[in-house]
Amino acid sequence: MLAAVAASAPAAAADGGVCNTYCDARDPANALKDRVPVTATLHGRAMALHVDDGSAMAFGTLDNVVPGDKIWVDRSFDGGRTWDGGSRLGDTTAPGGVGGWRTQMYNVDDWNTGRIGALRACAQVTGDDDIACTGWARSDWNGADRRQAAATALMMDYDRKTGLFGGDGWWTSANALTALIDTIRRTGVKSYAYAVDETYDKNKDRTDGGRLGQFRNEYLDDTGWWGLAWVKAYDLTGDARYLDTARADADHMAGYWTDTCGGGVQWKTDTAYKNAVTNELYIALNAALHNRTEGDTRYLDRANSGWNWLRGSGMINGKHLVNDGLNDSCKNNGQPTWTYNQGVILGGLAELHRATGDDALLRGARELADASTGSGDLNPGGILREPGESHSCTGDGPSFKGAYVRGLGALNRELDGHPYDGYLTKQADTAYAKDRNALDQYGPHWNGDRGDGPGHGCQHSALDLLNAAP
Structure with a gap:
């Protein structure tokens, strides 16, 4: 289990932002149906992608953080083969005094253009060039069975x-x-x-x-x-x-x-x-x-x-x-x-x-x-x-x-x-x-x-x- 996330990153503008029911960079405190389909670890930190099936959005979390650790999400519209311009949606750096950190929420799909998406959470720890990511996942929108x-x-x-x-x-x-x-x-x-x-x-x-x-x-x-x-x-x-x-x-x-x-x-x-x-x-x-x-x-x-x-x-x-x-x-x-x-x-x-x-x-x-x-x-x-x-x-x-x-x-x-x-x-x-x-x-x-x-x-x-x- 992840430790409780102490704080949320401030809203950040994302290139190519998407608005469906809600717009990108929504506060995870508003998540309606939080689900964790994929997780990963990096140098003792546990990361997870949280999918809010209620809004068809997702956000990333990082546990056991130290100041300077980074967390973001990538979004792909071709099943995880590519993602826009390096993506790094909601790229945020953990401050001191917190046990966990998280991104804002981002839309999985782009309903305006009919693009079907997937997200993953990625992290980079302080003083290290290594990056790790969870697997790709999406909401249960159009996935009832x-x-x-x-x-x-x-x-x-x-x-x-x-x-x-x-x-x-x-x-x-x-x-x-x-x-x-x-x-x-x-x-x-x-x-x-x-x-x-x-x-x-x-x-x-x-x-x-x-x-x-x-x-x-x-x-x-x-x-x-x-x-x-x-x-x-x-x-x-x-x-x-x-x-x-x-x-x-x-x-x-x-x-x-x-x-x-x-x-x-x-x-x-x-x-x-x-x-x-x-x-x-x-x-x-x-x-x-x-x-x-x-x-x-x-x-x-x-x-x-x-x-x-x-x-x-x-x-x-x-x-x-x-x-x-x-x-x-x-x-x-x-x-x-x-x-x-x-x-x-x-x-x-x-x-x-x-x-x-x-x-x-x-x-x-x-x-x-x-x-x-x-x-x-x-x-x-x-x-x-x-x-x-x-x-x-x-x-x-x-x-x-x-x-x-x-x-x-x-x-x-x-x-x-x-x-x-x-x-x-x-x-x-x-x-x-x-x-x-x-x-x-x-x-x-x-x-x-x-x-x-x-x-x-x-x-x-x-x-x-x-x-x-x-």
Whole structure:
């Protein structure tokens, strides 16, 4: 426990001051709901970040001070990666005759600009150049439950200049946006719904880097991810432009269905490779469009053709797991059974079942789901782990598990008795207990060891998991 703080630093003007309900440099004596989420020590002094959840502000304290010790707070608007100009908000020096010292209170977020923030307390002791800081933390604003808290942490990675997550993440941003939309629909909290319009408006006409406008892409799987994201956006908003874009995406993919290996959509516009995820996305997107297009037969025909081809293609191996694709001889190439290849098809078959009522689709989906949830290779110790899972949250791989649990969750909701409730609950509870920091940021390993996180791939995957769990 910290010793009682004897006095408070006088109010100090801060560069770039923020005013929400209250303005920066508010007296901590006015704190309404004081909580201490993170602490640290430096040369025998104990420091803490105090978060006032009642005002969404925070302040730092330093215990066992001697005259000349300094305490301040840093504020970051990107999850602790950077902080403004060295920050040092409320930088104050302890006088003589006190046992503890503290800063004024500073806002965690900037509601006027939509910036989502985090604070930490830092200190430097008299006569020493060393500086130590607590971890980053924030208020429980938009964090009433674990889904909302994880969504808020995900939005720390949203770049309002590009309208994408992680600065310029492309297909991974489609997945992150999908996870965000699912959270809005599950919780009813629409604080971050602005990201749907922003993402669309800032990227719909992009034609750089293989992009072809309307979220079409030379990579057909990228096109499929965005198509499904815009279906979700349509379900959330009812805005027809999102469904129109999803249709354009599906039509673009259909243009690259070829006779190579007897059918299927190729992976890239100039590459004949037939892989699993592209065709699973094709099935899911066309089935979803059928279910939202009155009188449709075209999208349903595509979805049925896609599933009939995929299940006979050889990509589903003898263990009922899906390998990456087909080799030049149109045989299973034996490449890893990435988790997203096991999951996207589950959501697609659930959507196709809603379109047709054919229970054989659910039986096929359950066979695949039982194989992946029961695989010791994919679930060492009972917790999902990507083949060759990296310690990093950057790149493509961290998004794979999110796509898996999203698809499994969709199938689970379609099935009587929800047979995968137990599996999804175990995954979610484990990740929440072992793979989460004070900012509700998640790392790559749900069973612990947060690796080199954070990043939007790891974060949306965890959010997908929390959304999929009952």
